[in-house]
Amino acid sequence: MAHVESLHQKLIRRARYLRYLGKPILWPEFGRRLKYKLFSKREDEKRLASQREEASSWCESRALSSEQALQIIGDSTTPLLPVRETFPGEFAQAERAAAGCPIKMGGAGNLDLLFSLCEVLQAETVLETGVAYGWSSLAILLSLQKRSHGRLYSIDLPYLELQNDRWVGVAVPESLKGRWKLFRMADREGAPRAIRAAQVFDLVHYDSDKSYAGRMSTYRRVWAALRSKGVLMSDDIGDNPAFRDFCEEAGVDSLVVKDGRKYQGVAVKP
Numbered sequence: 149m150a151h152v153e154s155l156h157q158k159l160i161r162r163a164r165y166l167r168y169l170g171k172p173i174l175w176p177e178f179g180r181r182l183k184y185k186l187f188s189k190r191e192d193e194k195r196l197a198s199q200r201e202e203a204s205s206w207c208e209s210r211a212l213s214s215e216q217a218l219q220i221i222g223d224s225t226t227p228l229l230p231v232r233e234t235f236p237g238e239f240a241q242a243e244r245a246a247a248g249c250p251i252k253m254g255g256a257g258n259l260d261l262l263f264s265l266c267e268v269l270q271a272e273t274v275l276e277t278g279v280a281y282g283w284s285s286l287a288i289l290l291s292l293q294k295r296s297h298g299r300l301y302s303i304d305l306p307y308l309e310l311q312n313d314r315w316v317g318v319a320v321p322e323s324l325k326g327r328w329k330l331f332r333m334a335d336r337e338g339a340p341r342a343i344r345a346a347q348v349f350d351l352v353h354y355d356s357d358k359s360y361a362g363r364m365s366t367y368r369r370v371w372a373a374l375r376s377k378g379v380l381m382s383d384d385i386g387d388n389p390a391f392r393d394f395c396e397e398a399g400v401d402s403l404v405v406k407d408g409r410k411y412q413g414v415a416v417k418p
């Protein structure tokens with residue numbers, strides 16, 4: 149019986165995928181996923197464990213606290229700003245909105261570091277990949293609202309099997325949406341569109357496709373659109389060595405921040 153049920157659930161999931169066929173902007177992502185499943189998945193899974201070990205030990209050997217990283221990027225007096233405590237009302241409202249969401253989505257990144265970087269850079273134009281509930285979007289928008297030209301461009305591919313489109317960004321209040329442009333598609337389609345719209349970014353926060361190939365492709369693309377002294381911050385860099393390899397390729401020294409059990413990478417464009 150359990151087997152019959154799981155087969156039934158599988159069929160429902162597949163049927164949900166099919167509904168996205170009506171969205172041509174998602175077709176390239178379907179193609180990439182199919183190609184990956186057919187030709188690379190098995191090999192990749194074998195490599196994954198050793199890649200993770202290699203990346204984690206590289207991260208651990210360089211790990212700094214968020215406070216230390218900020219003082220290197222700003223100066224020795226730059227404080228780490230606790231965004232939830234700075235905006236308790238906005239976060240309480242966002243918690244309530246997220247609690248009403250029937251689907252479990254990806255969790256928040258290092259919001260204090262992200263908010264503090266927006267403040268140190270006095271960022272006006274920010275790009276983020278990966279929204280889910282929208283905690284990172286909220287943190288960025290709360291900083292951008294202080295500056296008259298502040299604007300956030302976000303890219304998020306919905307969880308295709310969950311059909312969570314209507315819940316993406318649920319933590320962002322209506323009052324901040326005037327500064328927000330959300331591209332509901334994969335990074336590889338969304339990044340060129342966001343770059344065309346904004347031309348240049350002060351800060352990029354990467355928290356979407358965690359595969360090695362996905363990271364390398366989007367890191368390269370968004371790096372070219374960062375201004376000089378702009379910052380690329382990437383979440384979960386302990387998953388695989390893409391952030392390390394990208395920084396080596398770009399010839400930049402990066403910082404690694406340890407936040408709980410996760411690592412974030414921060415690279416400043418020369």
Ligand SMILES: C[S@@+](CC[C@H](N)C(=O)[O-])C[C@H]1O[C@@H](n2cnc3c(N)ncnc32)[C@H](O)[C@@H]1O
Pocket residue numbers: 253254255256257277278279280281282283284285303304305306307333334335336355356357358362
């Ligand atoms: C960890 S969550 C983002 C969390 C968010 N940054 C926050 O702090 O609240 C990752 C999100 O990236 C999206 N995603 C996964 N692969 C993607 C891709 N190739 N392009 C764009 N978004 C993707 C997922 O659907 C999910 O919504």
